[in-house]
Amino acid sequence: MWRLVIVALLALCLTGFGRTPPDTLVIGARTGIIVDFDPARIYEVFTAFVAEQFYDQLVDFEKGNFKKIEPGLAESWEVSEDGLTWTFYIRKGVKFHSGNELTADDVVYSLRRSLALNFHPIWILAQYVPDPEMIKKVDDYTVSITTTEPVAELTIASVLAFQGICSIVDSKLVKAHATPDDPWANEWLKEHDAGSGPFKLMKWVREEIIVLERFDNYWEGPAKVKRVIIKDIPDPSAQKLALDKGDIDIAWDLLPEQVDMYRNVEGFKVVETPAWGITYVAMNAGKPPFDNELVRDAIRWAIDYDAIIYGIMKGAAIPGQTFIPKGMFGHLPETPYYKDVERAKELLAAAGYPEGFEVELLTTDRPDRVAIATQIQADLAEIGVKVMIRQMVGAQFYELYRAQKHTFLVAGWGADYADPDALAKPFAHCCTTGPDAKVRQLAWRNMYVDCDTTLLVEEAARELNSAKREKMYFEIQRRVLDKGPFAILYYPLRQVVMRDVVAGFNLAHMEYFTELWEVYKTG
Amino acid sequence: MVVVVWGVVTITFFVARVIPADPVAAILGPQAPQDAIERERARWGLDKPIHIQYVRYISGLLRGDLGVSLRTRRPVSEDIKQFFPATVELGVAALIIGIVLGIGVGVISAVRSGSLIDHTSRVFAIVGLSMPAFWLGLLLLLIFYHTLGWLPGPGRLPYWYPLPPRVTGLLFIDSIIAKDWFALKSFLQHLVLPAFTLGWLSTASIARITRSSMLEVMHEEYIKTARMKGLRESLVILKHAFRNALLPIVTVIGIRIAYMLEGAVLTETVFAWPGLGRYATQSFLSIDFNAVVGVALFMALLYSFCNLVVDLLYAYLNPKIRYV
Structure with missing residues (x-):
């Protein structure tokens, strides 16, 4: 009896499972x-x-x-x-x-x-x-x-x-x-x-x-593969194992450190592109101490951006401090801020906080965001600002953020459509902090009122002359960069890893423009 | 039981709503405009006072309506119907592994108390009880799937293979109905690692209780009598000792069944197993009110049912216990 069971189990184990078919x-x-x-x-x-x-x-x-x-x-x-x-x-x-x-x-x-x-x-x-x-x-x-x-x-x-x-x-x-x-x-x-x-x-x-x-009968001609299967594998480590075994062709959600393991490894390739997202620190300009412009500036000068981009994100991000990301029309390629403790201290002193202050930093429980919050806590300690980190689930975090109840937080944003208007409205459109505001997005949530800039955001959306329009977005970004309620930390990269038999794959800045129509497999 | 169920529903209902978090905002995402969130809240009746929401929910429940999930936008009962069969399959396989291995190891350890086998099995039991399911799962995947290639990876079937038509939702049965022998074989292969991961937790606790219960019984007078009568040792152990040691073991098995769903949460995530554990996790994380209460209610019913079965088994195993 036992022999029979063992033979059956071995037979179950040692028979083939199949690999992904070429089509x-x-x-x-x-x-x-x-x-x-x-x-x-x-x-x-x-x-x-x-x-x-x-x-x-x-x-x-x-x-x-x-x-x-x-x-x-x-x-x-x-x-x-x-x-x-x-x-x-x-x-x-x-x-x-x-x-x-x-x-x-x-x-x-x-x-x-x-x-x-x-x-x-x-x-x-x-x-x-x-x-x-x-x-x-x-x-x-x-x-x-x-x-x-x-x-x-x-x-x-x-x-x-x-x-x-x-x-x-x-x-x-x-x-x-x-x-x-x-x-x-x-x-x-x-x-x-x-x-x-x-x-x-x-x-x-x-x-x-x-x-x-x-x-x-697709109007542009038939796709190159016969079938696409998207298999739900929620755990990134399990995705990695499946990719290594050739059970999947593309792993969609690997962690940055897992992606790094595939660089220059035979049989695999890493495809990455700026994801048209922005990771930022927000300071509520309607509440002290961030109602003081100099304090906001001091925070921007105190953060170690490189430590976040290269240490925490491990290359899954590129430098960027303006709210229109690289590759999008109107992007202003300026990154004036770097860690300058002395300058940040001087700004704090000029703002009336020579001894610093205490503040609570909110973050969701995403591991990368928690690590960023910890880095900011260490950076701000150097200028005398004592940061208490408070982690919470997304549902709770966004409830507070939407209600303007936060003081200081770390979060992310992505472009909804492929036009600078999709970012200028959230980041720079706010002329009143009340519930009657036309756009109640990030500038509003952070109570950053600037009616001139709001007007410029509306004019830029209407401007039909492309060159003029681009200049308007440059101007809007400069204003937010200098005086706004944000310290933009980086632009995240979208990364996927695939077997090298996959060809014709183009990852778009906006994930939803990624088409599989031209993708094929060489084996 | 009605009181228990009502209590579970009421407590879960209010606790889910007291948390300072807006499920609509969480589900629509951080970028959805404020007016869209307000519109959606009104659509779901979440703009009404909490007592009105409660009365509405309870009156729906009395008609057998668990409400609609905010996250999946389907009736919660339909979601449970979809996700529960996969958990049943995993749970049953894990329980079989847990019972067979647990009792086997427990009996041997008790009989050979103090021997190397006993010490080894006790170490395994402690390691088993202290090892988190997700860690064990990943370890098993690494060894048997990634390194040795003996068993397949996450999921219930090869990724490229279509599921057989759904009849019962139990892939084991559906493959047989569809006469899809490849699917059946693949499913059984895919079941081995997650079932072992989930079963391991039960194995450890069942082995521990079996050992101590057996040791206790083995010192009883009637065992000595049986031995003095000249009965074979195997007969003494199985017929006289084991049967009398069974009562606490059954209790532990009953408890393990209920705990299995807890273990299933992590096991199902690691092995991409589309079961109720994962559904529950997702619902809790997005504070999906109706789904949270629905799953809690379902769990309460399941738990009560398991307790009932254990109680009935007591009476069967020990004729001295009678329910009136």
Whole structure:
């Protein structure tokens, strides 16, 4: 009996498990963040990356260059002289996965549907196009979109290229799944795709697996791999083991120190790009001692930026102190601050705090953020500022931050769409600290009131001349850099590690623009 | 039992809401605009006073409605239905490993008390009890998957292999129904390491209690009598000693079943096992009110059920115990 059991166990152990097939790309990632594939609700970065494989938008960007707009489902477009009406000419012959042809009706239906559902990401479109009636069909292949105010071409293109609310769905298919209780078929679209992208969503088992299959009639030509499997592996160490064994082709969420282990290792490659995010320290300008401009400046001069970038982030970050990250239109490449204890002490003394002060620094329980908080605690101790670190879960942290109840914290932010407006509004738009503020984002949360800059942020969004617009963003960034409530620490890098059999993979600055359409395997 | 369940629901409901954290803000993310958060809070009824939310929840519960998860935006009962079968499979396999190894090691240690085997097994029991599941899991993955390549890595099937059609949610049964023998074989291979990781915790405590219970019984007069009667030693141990030592062992097994979900939280994360443990963790971290209360309620029912089974087993094992 025992022999039989041992033989059975050995047989179970020593039979093959299989490796990833050459026509299938297998990605190991944390998929727990995905809750819904309805484009009207997609907002999380990883969900948008997956949806990018099965939904298209009117416009796109040149690969690796977010300053150059490219045609998407619209082959061309023009703007009226007053800068208010955009006319898009839809590409003919584009098929949805259902076989239906994509027409102007689908474009109008999709955008109006997102506005009607009014889910949280809608602000990105609604800030310029709030009313469904502003989206009109001109003929079967022409759509006009009117904005409330003139908007720069790059801004409107970035909004319309947003993966989610501006994705074009197959209106016939969606309507077929609508019910009286659910007229926009939100329930059905949560777990199904109605897109025209290079892959079809075949299966999604929550927190287990996503299976995408090539759509052979894709308008840009069929994808190079037949299938993409995204396997949920929440633990980074388990992702690493699976990558080492060849059970997955790409590990999506390795820790910086794990990524480092693969540099110059045969059989693997590291792909990285600035992630268009900003990690920063925020000082609440509405509360002492940070209501004093000199104190904020002293903190900026006291921080050891290099220790954070190279010591804690281990190369998974690049230097950057302005809020528009590298690679984005309008980026100001200035990094004036470095650790200068004497200067910081002088500024503190001039501010009336020669002996320093005590302050609580809030952070989430993310290990990298806790390490950064600890570094800042040590740096500020050198200028006499006693920092008490308070860790909390994200839900608690953001509750305090949103309510302006913090004094000092470390956090991160990412660009929502590929235009400097997506960052200027959060970081520099605040003319009142009350609940009536038009934008209640980072400048507002940190009670940093600057009505001149707020006005400039609004003008920059409207400016149609590109050179003038760029100068305006430079000016806004300089003001925030010198007087703002932030000490920007670095721009994080997005890093993935893959087997060297994977080719054609381009990691975009904004993860949701990363397409798997051209990816293939050499073995 | 009704009182226990009501108590669990009420305490969890209020504790989850008293925490100074906004689940809607957490779920929509740090970048969602304030008005979108307020809109979403109203959509979920979270803008209402807490007592009204409670009355609504309880009246829903009485109709069998556990509410909708803020995070997955699906009925909590549907989520539990999806994630629980994977935990059952893992738990049952772990329990079998725990019982077989635990009792085996415990009996041998007791019989050979003071020998090298006894000392070794006691060391293993202490190490087992003090070793965190995630650490053991990673260690086993490193040895048997990464280095030796004898067993597969995380997940329930090879990453590239599609799941068989879901009928029961139990992959073992669903593979048999679909006659997908490759899936069945792969599943069993994938089950070995997580089941051992989770079972190890039980093995250690069951072995410890088996040893001490057996040692106690082995000194009883009736064992001496059985030996003096000339019975075979194996018969003395299994029939006379073991059966009488079983009562505390059953208690520990009962407790271990309930603890298994606790261990499952870490084991399921390391082994990418899509079970209720992981669902519970995610729900707690995002303070997903309905899911937190739903899982707590489900756990309370499960715990009560395990206790009931243990009580019934007592009566079976010891005819002196009778329930009236």
